[in-house]
Amino acid sequence: MKRNCPQCLSSHLNHVRNGFFLRTHSSTPPIQRYRCKLCRKEFSDATFQLRYRQRLRSINGSVEKLLVTGTSLRKIAFTLNINRKTAERKFHYLSNKADLELHRHLKQKENIMEVQMDDMESFEHTKMKPLSITLAVIKHQRFILGARVSRMPAKGLLAKRSVKKYGKRADGRKSARNDLLKSLQENISSTATFETDEHPHYGQSIKEFFPHAQHVQHKGRRGCVVGQGELKAGGFDPLFSLNHTCAMLRYQISRLVRKTWVTTKKPENLQRHINIYINYHNKKLIAA
Numbered sequence: 606m607k608r609n610c611p612q613c614l615s616s617h618l619n620h621v622r623n624g625f626f627l628r629t630h631s632s633t634p635p636i637q638r639y640r641c642k643l644c645r646k647e648f649s650d651a652t653f654q655l656r657y658r659q660r661l662r663s664i665n666g667s668v669e670k671l672l673v674t675g676t677s678l679r680k681i682a683f684t685l686n687i688n689r690k691t692a693e694r695k696f697h698y699l700s701n702k703a704d705l706e707l708h709r710h711l712k713q714k715e716n717i718m719e720v721q722m723d724d725m726e727s728f729e730h731t732k733m734k735p736l737s738i739t740l741a742v743i744k745h746q747r748f749i750l751g752a753r754v755s756r757m758p759a760k761g762l763l764a765k766r767s768v769k770k771y772g773k774r775a776d777g778r779k780s781a782r783n784d785l786l787k788s789l790q791e792n793i794s795s796t797a798t799f800e801t802d803e804h805p806h807y808g809q810s811i812k813e814f815f816p817h818a819q820h821v822q823h824k825g826r827r828g829c830v831v832g833q834g835e836l837k838a839g840g841f842d843p844l845f846s847l848n849h850t851c852a853m854l855r856y857q858i859s860r861l862v863r864k865t866w867v868t869t870k871k872p873e874n875l876q877r878h879i880n881i882y883i884n885y886h887n888k889k890l891i892a893a
């Protein structure tokens with residue numbers, strides 16, 4: 606691929622080939638080096654890769670697989686015999702890669718007609734600091750269009766205690782919902798059908814970004830024991846595509862498993878973990 610010089614940004618016409626190098630620990634083909642005639646700096650094909658300057662490239666795939674099959678970062682470090690900080694670094698690299706790939710994947714999706722949306726709940730560090738995960742999937746296909754993690758105030762019995770201990774907690778659900786819908790404006794048809802549960806807040810957001818779309822609401826139902834609340838007990842579930850996907854997230858992302866020792870400490874890292882899962886899910890787990 607023809608690239609500009611990373612130093613002075615001059616066009617590829619100013620580059621000359623400047624030998625190549627081989628990787629010591631892998632059998633990849635030789636990597637071309639270049640020199641820029643204007644700024645005299647050297648660079649190579651590897652300079653532009655997301656994994657530039659990484660050692661231990663060979664474990665990237667294993668870390669990804671473990672991350673999407675319910676393994677925590679510490680357990681990954683233990684299993685692969687790497688440092689915990691290395692596992693963390695790989696996690697960040699994989700989430701960047703997932704963002705790029707999901708973006709590329711979405712570019713091929715146009716005129717989507719049937720979308721299901723819902724929020725699932727988790728928490729950061731303690732149940733008194735709940736998080737909401739807004740999720741949109743294509744009906745039947747179970748292709749995940751995107752997810753947004755946001756903070757929300759505690760509900761029910763914990764509400765008072767939460768305010769007392771941690772102060773008032775902002776509600777970011779609306780902006781998360783709007784952000785997700787806005788990002789999908791090019792993919793979802795303007796006359797699409799949105800299916801959600803009965804919560805009244807979806808209608809407004811959908812109207813704002815898809816004024817001609819149809820909005821169908823289904824009655825909420827009690828969850829069954831498997832699927833950890835997301836799969837519904839008995840009978841036909843109109844939101845099955847979505848609920849099944851949520852149940853998969855619960856099972857496969859260590860920080861979302863219920864009754865677990867693993868919790869998320871930072872909402873942005875939950876978002877990263879979910880993005881890694883979404884990318885893997887869309888690539889490998891569903892028939893595209």
Ligand SMILES: [Zn+2]
Pocket residue numbers: 610611612613614615641642643644645646
């Ligand atoms: Zn240059």
